[in-house]
Amino acid sequence: MINIAVLGYGTVGSGVVEVINTNKAIVNKNAGQKINIKYVLDLREFPGDPVMDILVHDYDVILNDPEVEVIAEVMGGIEPAYTFVKSALEKGKSVCTSNKELVAAHGPELLRIAKEHNRNFMFEASVGGGIPIIRPLNQSVTADDVKSITGILNGTTNYILTKMSKQGLDFDTVLKEAQALGYAERNPSADVDGFDACRKIAILSSLAYGKNVNYEDIYTEGITKISDIDFKYANKLGRSIKLFGKAEKKDGNFYVFVAPVMIDENNALYSVNGVFNAILVDGNVVGNIMFYGSGAGKLPTASAVVSDIIAAIRNLNTNVAVEWTEEKLEIADFSTSKKRFFVRVSGNIDEKLAKINKVFRNVLVIKLEELDDEFAFMTDVISEQKYEEAASQIDGIITRIRVE
Amino acid sequence: MINIAVLGYGTVGSGVVEVINTNKAIVNKNAGQKINIKYVLDLREFPGDPVMDILVHDYDVILNDPEVEVIAEVMGGIEPAYTFVKSALEKGKSVCTSNKELVAAHGPELLRIAKEHNRNFMFEASVGGGIPIIRPLNQSVTADDVKSITGILNGTTNYILTKMSKQGLDFDTVLKEAQALGYAERNPSADVDGFDACRKIAILSSLAYGKNVNYEDIYTEGITKISDIDFKYANKLGRSIKLFGKAEKKDGNFYVFVAPVMIDENNALYSVNGVFNAILVDGNVVGNIMFYGSGAGKLPTASAVVSDIIAAIRNLNTNVAVEWTEEKLEIADFSTSKKRFFVRVSGNIDEKLAKINKVFRNVLVIKLEELDDEFAFMTDVISEQKYEEAASQIDGIITRIRVE
Numbered sequence: 107m108i109n110i111a112v113l114g115y116g117t118v119g120s121g122v123v124e125v126i127n128t129n130k131a132i133v134n135k136n137a138g139q140k141i142n143i144k145y146v147l148d149l150r151e152f153p154g155d156p157v158m159d160i161l162v163h164d165y166d167v168i169l170n171d172p173e174v175e176v177i178a179e180v181m182g183g184i185e186p187a188y189t190f191v192k193s194a195l196e197k198g199k200s201v202c203t204s205n206k207e208l209v210a211a212h213g214p215e216l217l218r219i220a221k222e223h224n225r226n227f228m229f230e231a232s233v234g235g236g237i238p239i240i241r242p243l244n245q246s247v248t249a250d251d252v253k254s255i256t257g258i259l260n261g262t263t264n265y266i267l268t269k270m271s272k273q274g275l276d277f278d279t280v281l282k283e284a285q286a287l288g289y290a291e292r293n294p295s296a297d298v299d300g301f302d303a304c305r306k307i308a309i310l311s312s313l314a315y316g317k318n319v320n321y322e323d324i325y326t327e328g329i330t331k332i333s334d335i336d337f338k339y340a341n342k343l344g345r346s347i348k349l350f351g352k353a354e355k356k357d358g359n360f361y362v363f364v365a366p367v368m369i370d371e372n373n374a375l376y377s378v379n380g381v382f383n384a385i386l387v388d389g390n391v392v393g394n395i396m397f398y399g400s401g402a403g404k405l406p407t408a409s410a411v412v413s414d415i416i417a418a419i420r421n422l423n424t425n426v427a428v429e430w431t432e433e434k435l436e437i438a439d440f441s442t443s444k445k446r447f448f449v450r451v452s453g454n455i456d457e458k459l460a461k462i463n464k465v466f467r468n469v470l471v472i473k474l475e476e477l478d479d480e481f482a483f484m485t486d487v488i489s490e491q492k493y494e495e496a497a498s499q500i501d502g503i504i505t506r507i508r509v510e
Numbered sequence: 511m512i513n514i515a516v517l518g519y520g521t522v523g524s525g526v527v528e529v530i531n532t533n534k535a536i537v538n539k540n541a542g543q544k545i546n547i548k549y550v551l552d553l554r555e556f557p558g559d560p561v562m563d564i565l566v567h568d569y570d571v572i573l574n575d576p577e578v579e580v581i582a583e584v585m586g587g588i589e590p591a592y593t594f595v596k597s598a599l600e601k602g603k604s605v606c607t608s609n610k611e612l613v614a615a616h617g618p619e620l621l622r623i624a625k626e627h628n629r630n631f632m633f634e635a636s637v638g639g640g641i642p643i644i645r646p647l648n649q650s651v652t653a654d655d656v657k658s659i660t661g662i663l664n665g666t667t668n669y670i671l672t673k674m675s676k677q678g679l680d681f682d683t684v685l686k687e688a689q690a691l692g693y694a695e696r697n698p699s700a701d702v703d704g705f706d707a708c709r710k711i712a713i714l715s716s717l718a719y720g721k722n723v724n725y726e727d728i729y730t731e732g733i734t735k736i737s738d739i740d741f742k743y744a745n746k747l748g749r750s751i752k753l754f755g756k757a758e759k760k761d762g763n764f765y766v767f768v769a770p771v772m773i774d775e776n777n778a779l780y781s782v783n784g785v786f787n788a789i790l791v792d793g794n795v796v797g798n799i800m801f802y803g804s805g806a807g808k809l810p811t812a813s814a815v816v817s818d819i820i821a822a823i824r825n826l827n828t829n830v831a832v833e834w835t836e837e838k839l840e841i842a843d844f845s846t847s848k849k850r851f852f853v854r855v856s857g858n859i860d861e862k863l864a865k866i867n868k869v870f871r872n873v874l875v876i877k878l879e880e881l882d883d884e885f886a887f888m889t890d891v892i893s894e895q896k897y898e899e900a901a902s903q904i905d906g907i908i909t910r911i912r913v914e
Binding site for chain 1: 634
């Protein structure tokens with residue numbers, strides 16, 4: 107028998123307790139021994155819930171109990187999670203977490219402390235919910251030079267974009283619906299402004315390239331400016347618009363960004379719809395591989411946390427290798443990143459096209475019959491800086507979306 | 511430095527050597543030490559190829575060299591692979607293989623021998639080519655009761671079906687084209703009759719359920735009877751036809767089969783086209799997760815073998831847990847398996863419909879305007895046995911395809 111503790115009895119924490127109870131036989135068999143949840147930490151009381159018997163309010167009870175060998179941290183946020191996790195690892199306990207903020211901010215330090223104590227810091231649930239991606243990156247994508255890693259990493263925004271695409275609705279309408287359904291927070295900024303995806307691509311790119319990508323260095327653009335009219339053009343082009351978190355290695359430079367991107371059906375991420383997430387890894391020998399599933403939700407996320415608990419138990423006195431050092435990965439200036447751009451312009455096409463062709467060269471013009479007062483064009487592959495310089499010479503640009 | 515040997519210098523074997531050389535820095539870093547290919551075993555000579563310096567024709571040289579700690583078996587076929595692998599494990603060497611015939615026929619025995627010697631028998635490349643699926647099943651999908659595992663496991667047949675679907679071509683034409691392109695063997699039976707997919711679903715279902723699924727017990731139906739007309743109906747129904755290898759747990763019974771299945775776009779496997787493979791796992795807590803990528807090819811398959819070599823080196827003196835015992839998994843009689851059926855019938859609909867409705871009940875009729883002399887219908891969910899009994903009462907059934 108092995109004793110564990112769960113920090114936080116919110117959505118994910120109660121899910122972890124539920125998964126361990128529901129799938130008791132399978133979980134214990136895979137762990138190789140019986141898992142006993144000795145403590146659940148939460149400041150609140152839960153009258154009538156069986157968890158009351160093991161609920162504690164004081165973290166030191168858990169920290170100072172040498173019988174507790176594995177801790178699941180599912181509180182979220184930086185503090186007190188960081189202090190709790192660090193002290194647990196220093197006491198020689200392994201920690202499994204679903205906390206992307208914590209991992210993005212302190213991952214390599216916590217990995218180092220775990221290694222120093224021959225224990226493990228695991229975080230499968232911090233990216234892609236229930237999708238196995240962290241362990242496969244660490245243990246399966248090991249023979250490849252990763253050319254790029256691209257993710258649809260946020261279910262809320264993918265739900266909103268999918269609804270807009272399929273039903274022709276505008277952003278505000280779909281956001282309100284998503285909030286009513288519980289798919290979006292009352293303050294949706296972390297999702298719709300791309301901050302959540304930013305932390306996740308920081309984690310994935312750090313693992314793919316072995317050095318630390320600081321999430322604050324990542325160019326991050328959300329989906330709040332995407333409109334139903336953008337989707338009309340996208341549909342006409344046989345394309346869709348997805349919020350990508352992407353890291354690419356090009357000519358020895360590393361580019362990392364979060365932004366909406368217009369893609370066509372040849373991209374494996376094209377048919378990832380609704381609240382689903384997916385991560386596409388392009389390796390120099392394996393080619394494209396994709397991992398797909400529920401990117402959030404109580405039970406899928408808890409499933410990933412429990413798979414980490416099982417892995418921590420299987421490797422109780424062995425540090426499982428993770429290539430993610432504290433050394434900083436130098437990210438190239440985003441202004442040098444090159445893409446095609448889709449650009450919408452208000453006004454009359456005949457009056458503006460000559461100037462557009464002069465500053466952008468070789469544009470592809472797209473006109474929707476139902477829209478008299480605007481048109482759009484697609485550029486060649488140019489740098490962000492080149493785009494900005496050229497765009498500053500054109501009046502009436504409504505929006506621009508990167509194209510892959 | 512660690513010494514390894516590669517058994518077989520065919521497509522995959524030369525790929526393994528190429529991947530280790532091309533990605534030397536990454537591979538050695540991930541292995542934690544320099545990998546030295548000390549021997550390559552092949553009966554042939556390769557004049558001018560650098561491999562000549564390390565080529566041996568006698569396996570005993572490798573077996574009896576205590577410096578060789580990991581062996582990659584990429585010859586294919588049962589013998590001499592089985593004898594070679596077994597003796598290597600018994601000598602305390604870890605073995606990584608891409609050989610699905612070997613794994614399907616002798617997997618649990620070889621796993622047991624590896625465990626007895628505290629070494630590892632790994633076979634990531636035996637299913638899904640470069641797609642990480644074996645290691646994720648062993649190490650990530652550990653908190654779930656697997657309700658089903660469904661795979662598009664054969665790139666040749668998926669290429670053929672995709673071409674038939676998108677271009678309206680018949681089976682023979684596409685098969686010839688696939689053979690000309692090297693996507694299909696001159697003797698295509700192993701692929702088009704489903705035998706390859708059968709071994710792969712045997713491996714996956716054994717891992718998912720922890721006991722041994724004998725591939726000879728699996729109901730296996732290929733794609734040779736699928737016609738361009740079937741796809742006309744499928745297109746009208748907004749569906750596609752894919753060759754599935756599938757294992758399901760229903761009411762405590764296990765069903766495993768290989769057969770073409772008509773699916774709609776709500777199935778995550780619907781948009782897996784061309785030579786790509788994908789495996790969809792439905793867990794009782796994680797929900798649907800999918801793994802997608804190149805299911806064959808020299809470098810993708812070699813990438814998976816090298817990831818196993820790295821894992822074997824990281825765990826040189828530790829047996830990594832794999833739940834797959836020699837105990838037989840009892841598979842339910844396929845005649846009790848329940849599905850909907852799509853059925854094509856020659857002749858006049860008005861003359862036959864009354865009888866069809868009488869024996870099948872509640873059928874959905876599908877008529878294509880361009881086909882005067884036939885029609886089709888879709889049944890309710892019924893057992894295979896019930897279908898056969900009812901179908902025997904209807905004259906002129908051209909074909910039937912299961913529907914999910």
